[in-house]
Amino acid sequence: MVEEQATNxxxxxxxxxxxxxxxxxxxxxxxxAGFKVYLVExxxxxxxxxxxxxxxxxxxxxxxxxxxxxxxxxxxxINVEKLTYSEVESIDGTPGAFKVRVRKKARSVDPDxxxxxxxxxxxxxxxxxxxxxxxxxxxxxxxxDETAEIDRILSEHEGEKGALLPVLQGINAHYNWLPPxxxxxxxxxxxxxxxxxxxxxxFYNMFSFEPxxxxxxxxxxxxxxxxxxxxxxxxxxxxxxxxEVGGTTEDLRFSLETVSCLxxxxxxxxxxxxxxxxxxxxxxxxxxxxxxxx
Ligand code: FES
Numbered sequence: 001m002v003e004e005q006a007t008n009x010x011x012x013x014x015x016x017x018x019x020x021x022x023x024x025x026x027x028x029x030x031x032x033a034g035f036k037v038y039l040v041e042x043x044x045x046x047x048x049x050x051x052x053x054x055x056x057x058x059x060x061x062x063x064x065x066x067x068x069x070x071x072x073x074x075x076x077x078i079n080v081e082k083l084t085y086s087e088v089e090s091i092d093g094t095p096g097a098f099k100v101r102v103r104k105k106a107r108s109v110d111p112d113x114x115x116x117x118x119x120x121x122x123x124x125x126x127x128x129x130x131x132x133x134x135x136x137x138x139x140x141x142x143x144x145d146e147t148a149e150i151d152r153i154l155s156e157h158e159g160e161k162g163a164l165l166p167v168l169q170g171i172n173a174h175y176n177w178l179p180p181x182x183x184x185x186x187x188x189x190x191x192x193x194x195x196x197x198x199x200x201x202x203f204y205n206m207f208s209f210e211p212x213x214x215x216x217x218x219x220x221x222x223x224x225x226x227x228x229x230x231x232x233x234x235x236x237x238x239x240x241x242x243x244e245v246g247g248t249t250e251d252l253r254f255s256l257e258t259v260s261c262l263x264x265x266x267x268x269x270x271x272x273x274x275x276x277x278x279x280x281x282x283x284x285x286x287x288x289x290x291x292x293x294x
Contacts, residue, residue: 015040015100017088020048024070031079039074040083040102047071142181149174150182154189164192168201176252177208213248213255215293217241218272221258224265229282233269234258236283240290253294 012035016027019041027037039046050056053063074080089101109120142150153170157163167190171182178201187194201207219225219234238244241254248255262270267279278289 012036013038015088015098018048019043019046019074019082019084021050021067021070023048024067024074027080028070028073028077031077035079037077037080038083038102039080040086040088042085042087044085044107046074046082046084142185146179146182147185150185154186164190164197164200168197168207172207176212176214177210180209211248211252213253215254215273217254217256217290218259218262219256220260220262220268220270222261222265222268224261225268225270228268230269232283233271233281233286236286237271237290240286254290 014027014030014035015038016023016030017040019039023039023041024046027039031037041048047067050063050067055061056063056066074082083102083104085107086102086104089103091101092099107114150171153167153174154163156170157166160166164186167186168178168183171186172178175182183197183201184194186192187197190197201209217237219230219237221230221234225233234245237256241247241249241256243249243254243256245256245258262272262277264270264277264279267277269281270277270279271281272278273289273293278285
């Protein structure tokens, strides 16, 4: 897309949309040909999907070896102006006189000073607090017995280095989820910022920020289980428990999730209920299996 201010005052600036491998190569070709290039990328950094790949089809070339030199060249090229974290809002005009409106999103860091160390993520309120419901006073209230229980868990790890994770595990084991009030109390007691507590807690899928059932049913939808009818097993469990994947029964007895492999593909299709493994499943076995836990 060529941006020209007027048909008779051609400035030869070019706008490239998308900072993936194609966008970067186009920008470099144009920049090397002498054009001023505006490279618009909606994510915070150029690189695109290829930066997440290991190898590329069909040559099996190392993705990063292809990508990295172009990223560096784009980053340093005097003719390429990167507009990252930006999106094209509108394009007006005609060939020879385009006008493009670009919205640049707020980064909340000074890009000139940013070294990409990632430390700001530790304190990122937006990212980490998003996992919690708005912390209303009721959500932060703890009954006296709950306070005592959390104090007990905290005292078990008093003075311990790296106490945060075992404390969260203790609370999770007690409640089967991490109530916001408990998380907030842990942050205060251990003098660890709440954003950091949440960053660590959200890293592990054993922690939940929603109440979960005492029994976790995990239905495997990995390749081996899928081809042997894992999807039908899942439907049978959903019917039996009357919940969707990610849901919990009203009596807080069962929760349901899917997994990609349980490590016993030879017995597929497989599901687990807490630590119990059920292999060679068929739909008609599901009601009896689940009934044995009620
Ligand atoms: S794919 Fe289901 S156990 Fe491996």
